[in-house]
Amino acid sequence: MADPATSPPLTRASVQEALKLIEPHIHKTPVLTNTTLSTLASTPRTSAELEGTPWAGQAPAKPVIRIWLKCENLQRIGAFKVRGAFHAIERLKREPGWEEGGGRERGVVTHSSGNHAQALALAARENGIPAYIVMPTISAAPKIAATKGYGANVIFSGSTSVEREAAATKVIQETGARLLPPYDHPDIMLGQGTLGLELQDQVNSALASSSPPYSSLVDTQTRQLDAIIAPCGGGGMLSGVALSCEGTGIRVFGAEPSYEGADDATRGYYAGKRVESVSSLTIADGLRTPVGIYPWQVIFERKLVSGMYSVTETEIIAALRLVYERVKVVVEPSAVVGLAVALYNEDFRAMVEKEAGEDGWDLGVVFSGGNVSLEALGKLFEG
Amino acid sequence: MADPATSPPLTRASVQEALKLIEPHIHKTPVLTNTTLSTLASTPRTSAELEGTPWAGQAPAKPVIRIWLKCENLQRIGAFKVRGAFHAIERLKREPGWEEGGGRERGVVTHSSGNHAQALALAARENGIPAYIVMPTISAAPKIAATKGYGANVIFSGSTSVEREAAATKVIQETGARLLPPYDHPDIMLGQGTLGLELQDQVNSALASSSPPYSSLVDTQTRQLDAIIAPCGGGGMLSGVALSCEGTGIRVFGAEPSYEGADDATRGYYAGKRVESVSSLTIADGLRTPVGIYPWQVIFERKLVSGMYSVTETEIIAALRLVYERVKVVVEPSAVVGLAVALYNEDFRAMVEKEAGEDGWDLGVVFSGGNVSLEALGKLFEG
Numbered sequence: 001m002a003d004p005a006t007s008p009p010l011t012r013a014s015v016q017e018a019l020k021l022i023e024p025h026i027h028k029t030p031v032l033t034n035t036t037l038s039t040l041a042s043t044p045r046t047s048a049e050l051e052g053t054p055w056a057g058q059a060p061a062k063p064v065i066r067i068w069l070k071c072e073n074l075q076r077i078g079a080f081k082v083r084g085a086f087h088a089i090e091r092l093k094r095e096p097g098w099e100e101g102g103g104r105e106r107g108v109v110t111h112s113s114g115n116h117a118q119a120l121a122l123a124a125r126e127n128g129i130p131a132y133i134v135m136p137t138i139s140a141a142p143k144i145a146a147t148k149g150y151g152a153n154v155i156f157s158g159s160t161s162v163e164r165e166a167a168a169t170k171v172i173q174e175t176g177a178r179l180l181p182p183y184d185h186p187d188i189m190l191g192q193g194t195l196g197l198e199l200q201d202q203v204n205s206a207l208a209s210s211s212p213p214y215s216s217l218v219d220t221q222t223r224q225l226d227a228i229i230a231p232c233g234g235g236g237m238l239s240g241v242a243l244s245c246e247g248t249g250i251r252v253f254g255a256e257p258s259y260e261g262a263d264d265a266t267r268g269y270y271a272g273k274r275v276e277s278v279s280s281l282t283i284a285d286g287l288r289t290p291v292g293i294y295p296w297q298v299i300f301e302r303k304l305v306s307g308m309y310s311v312t313e314t315e316i317i318a319a320l321r322l323v324y325e326r327v328k329v330v331v332e333p334s335a336v337v338g339l340a341v342a343l344y345n346e347d348f349r350a351m352v353e354k355e356a357g358e359d360g361w362d363l364g365v366v367f368s369g370g371n372v373s374l375e376a377l378g379k380l381f382e383g
Numbered sequence: 384m385a386d387p388a389t390s391p392p393l394t395r396a397s398v399q400e401a402l403k404l405i406e407p408h409i410h411k412t413p414v415l416t417n418t419t420l421s422t423l424a425s426t427p428r429t430s431a432e433l434e435g436t437p438w439a440g441q442a443p444a445k446p447v448i449r450i451w452l453k454c455e456n457l458q459r460i461g462a463f464k465v466r467g468a469f470h471a472i473e474r475l476k477r478e479p480g481w482e483e484g485g486g487r488e489r490g491v492v493t494h495s496s497g498n499h500a501q502a503l504a505l506a507a508r509e510n511g512i513p514a515y516i517v518m519p520t521i522s523a524a525p526k527i528a529a530t531k532g533y534g535a536n537v538i539f540s541g542s543t544s545v546e547r548e549a550a551a552t553k554v555i556q557e558t559g560a561r562l563l564p565p566y567d568h569p570d571i572m573l574g575q576g577t578l579g580l581e582l583q584d585q586v587n588s589a590l591a592s593s594s595p596p597y598s599s600l601v602d603t604q605t606r607q608l609d610a611i612i613a614p615c616g617g618g619g620m621l622s623g624v625a626l627s628c629e630g631t632g633i634r635v636f637g638a639e640p641s642y643e644g645a646d647d648a649t650r651g652y653y654a655g656k657r658v659e660s661v662s663s664l665t666i667a668d669g670l671r672t673p674v675g676i677y678p679w680q681v682i683f684e685r686k687l688v689s690g691m692y693s694v695t696e697t698e699i700i701a702a703l704r705l706v707y708e709r710v711k712v713v714v715e716p717s718a719v720v721g722l723a724v725a726l727y728n729e730d731f732r733a734m735v736e737k738e739a740g741e742d743g744w745d746l747g748v749v750f751s752g753g754n755v756s757l758e759a760l761g762k763l764f765e766g
Binding site for chain 1: 459707754757764
C-alpha cells in the first residue's frame with residue numbers, strides 16, 4: 001500500500017490541492033435540480049405512508065428541502081471512483097523515489113469487482129502505468145470486459161476476501177506493483193472528496209445568479225448550500241466530502257441501506273464503535289462493505305459527519321424509479337440512498353424541519369454512480 | 384391558431400430574443416462529452432459491420448468526430464418541447480389585445496399525446512392560464528396522469544387526426560381558447576431553436592478553456608463548434624436550431640428513422656418536395672409526424688439545413704444501448720437518431736471525412752427527450 005504517512009493531512013486545503021491535480025482528467029459533473037423531487041421532499045408524508053414503518057402513528061415531519069443533485073453517475077467510468085484513482089496515482093508520481101525506483105514500470109494493483117476496478121484501470125492507462133486488477137472469477141462478464149477494455153491486466157481469484165487478498169499479494173510479489181485500495185486510504189479520500197468542492201461551487205453560483213427553478217421559492221441572494229448527504233459504503237467518499245466542507249458551516253450526512261445490517265456505519269456511529277464486518281446482499285451493491293479505518297476517523301472521531309441515516313430496500317427502489325422517471329439519468333441502486341433518506345427517513349426529515357425551520361435547506365444529494373446492467377434494470381422495473 | 388403574421392421574423396436574432404423570454408422558465412441543460420462515443424464515431428466501421436447495409440463492399444469512411452451531447456432529456460418535463468411552449472405563451476402575452484380581450488382567462492388548447500402536451504400544460508400553469516389538452520382515449524395512462532398532474536384539462540378524443548382536430552375545434556368553440564400547435568408555427572420553432580444557441584455557447588466555452596477530455600486530442604485554442612445534428616419529426620426543433628446557426632458557419636443536419644417511411648423529410652429534401660403524410664410505427668415515436676410547412680421553408684427552401692440522413696430501427700436500438708451503458712442518461716428512442724447517424728450512417732460519415740479532413744469536427748448532437756416508460760425500457764433490453 002502507498003504509505004499513508006506520505007499523504008497530505010486530512011484537511012479541506014488538501015482536498016483543494018487534490019482537485020487541482022485531478023481536474024485535467026475528470027469531468028466537472030453537472031448539478032441538476034428537479035422541481036418534482038424538491039416538492040416531494042418538502043411535502044409531509046401521509047399517515048398511511050408511515051404505516052408499517054418505525055414512525056407509524058407519529059405526526060409526519062414537515063421539512064422544506066430544495067434538492068441539488070451532484071451527478072457523479074455522469075463521471076468518467078460512470079462513478080466518483082475515478083477521482084480517488086487519479087489522485088492516488090498523482091500522489092504516487094510525487095512520492096520521493098517512486099519514479100526513480102522503477103515504480104512506473106512496476107505498476108499498480110487493486111482487488112475490486114466494482115467501479116474502483118475500472119477507475120484504476122483508466123487512471124493507470126492515461127498515465128502509461130500497468131494496472132493489475134484482481135477480480136473474482138464470478139464477476140459479471142460486462143465488468144470484466146470493461147476493465148480489460150481500459151487496458152488492465154485482469155487476474156482472477158476466488159470470491160472471499162482472503163482469496164482476493166492472496167491473489168493481490170501474489171501479484172505484488174511477482175511484479176512489485178503498488179497496492180491502491182478502493183477507499184481506506186487518505187489519498188483516495190482526498191480525491192473522492194473533490195466532488196464536494198465542486199458541488200459547493202456549483203450550488204452557490206446557481207443561487208447567486210438566482211437561476212431557476214428556485215428563484216421563486218426563496219430569497220436566493222442570501223442563500224448558500226446548507227448540507228450534503230452522500231452514500232456510505234467504505235466511507236472514502238463520505239469522509240472526503242466531509243473534509244471538503246470542514247469550516248464552511250455546511251453539514252454533511254451519510255446514508256446507508258439497512259438491509260441485512262448494511263447500515264454498519266450508522267449503527268457504529270450511534271453505538272460509538274466502528275462495526276468491522278458486514279455480510280449483506282442489499283440491492284445497493286456498492287454499499288455492502290464496512291466503513292474503513294481512515295474514513296471512520298473523519299466521520300466519527302472528528303465528527304465531521306453530523307449524522308448517519310438508513311433506508312429500506314423498498315425505499316431505495318422507490319427512489320430509483322423516481323430518478324429514472326423524473327430526473328432522466330441512469331443511476332445504480334447505491335447512488336440513490338441519500339435521496340431516499342431525504343424523501344423517506346422521518347428521523348432525517350424531522351431533523352431538517354427542526355434545524356432549518358421555514359426557510360428550509362438547500363441540500364446537495366450525491367448520486368455516486370450509474371453502473372448497472374440494462375438487463376438488471378429491466379428485471380427491477382418489469383413488475 | 385396564434386396568427387403567424389404576428390410572429391417575429393425567422394432569423395437568428397429572433398431566436399436570441401426568444402431565449403431571453405424563456406430563460407427564467409427553462410433549464411440550461413448540460414452538454415456532456417463521452418470519450419467512448421467520440422472514439423467509436425472516429426473509428427472506421429469494419430467490412431463485416433457494413434454487410435447487409437447499403438454500403439456493403441465499400442471502403443468504410445474514416446471521419447474524425449468529437450461528440451458534444453446537448454441533453455434536452457434533462458430539460459423540464461424531460462424534453463425540448465417546453466422551450467417552444469413557454470415561448471408561444473410569452474408571445475401570446477405580448478400580442479396586442481390578447482390580455483385585454485380576456486385571452487388569459489380563455490386559455491390555450493392543443494392536441495398531443497406526447498411531450499408537447501406536458502410542455503404546454505406546464506407553461507400554461509406557470510403563467511396562470513387554463514390549458515386544454517386533447518388526447519386520444521388510447522394514450523398511455525402515465526402520459527395522461529402527467530398531463531393532468533401539471534394541472535391541464537384533458538379532453539379525450541378518437542385517435543385519428545380528424546377526430547383529434549374536431550375535439551380541439553369543439554374546445555375552441557366552447558372556451559375561446561387559443562390553439563398552440565406542437566411544431567408548425569414560427570413561435571414554436573424560435574423557442575425550440577434556443578437550445579442551439581446554448582449548445583454553441585457551451586461548446587465554444589469548453590473548447591476555449593481547453594477542458595477535458597478533448598484537450599489532448601486537438602488544438603482546442605482555435606476550434607469552435609463545427610456542426611449540429613438533430614432529430615426531425617415535425618421539424619420545429621431542427622428548423623429552430625438551423626435558424627440559431629444562421630450566419631455562424633456552423634452546419635446543421637437532420638436525422639430521421641427510415642422505418643416504414645418515417646424518413647419523410649429526408650426523402651422530400653432530396654426529391655425537392657415536402658412529403659405531406661407519414662404512417663410509420665417506428666420505435667422513435669416522437670418522429671412519426673411529417674415535417675411541417677413552416678419548418679420546411681427553413682430546412683429546404685432556405686437551405687439552412689445542409690443535409691438529411693436516416694437510420695434503421697436496429698441502429699437506433701444500438702445507439703440507445705450505448706447511451707444507457709456509457710453516457711448514463713435516460714433517453715427515449717427518438718432522442719438518439721442523431722447519434723445513430725453519426726455512428727452508423729456511412730453517407731454522413733463519408734461527408735464528414737471529406738468536409739472536415741484530419742482535423743475532424745466538433746459535432747453537437749441533440750438528445751431531444753427522455754420520456755420513456757420503465758416497462759418499455761425493460762422490454763427493449765430484456766433480450
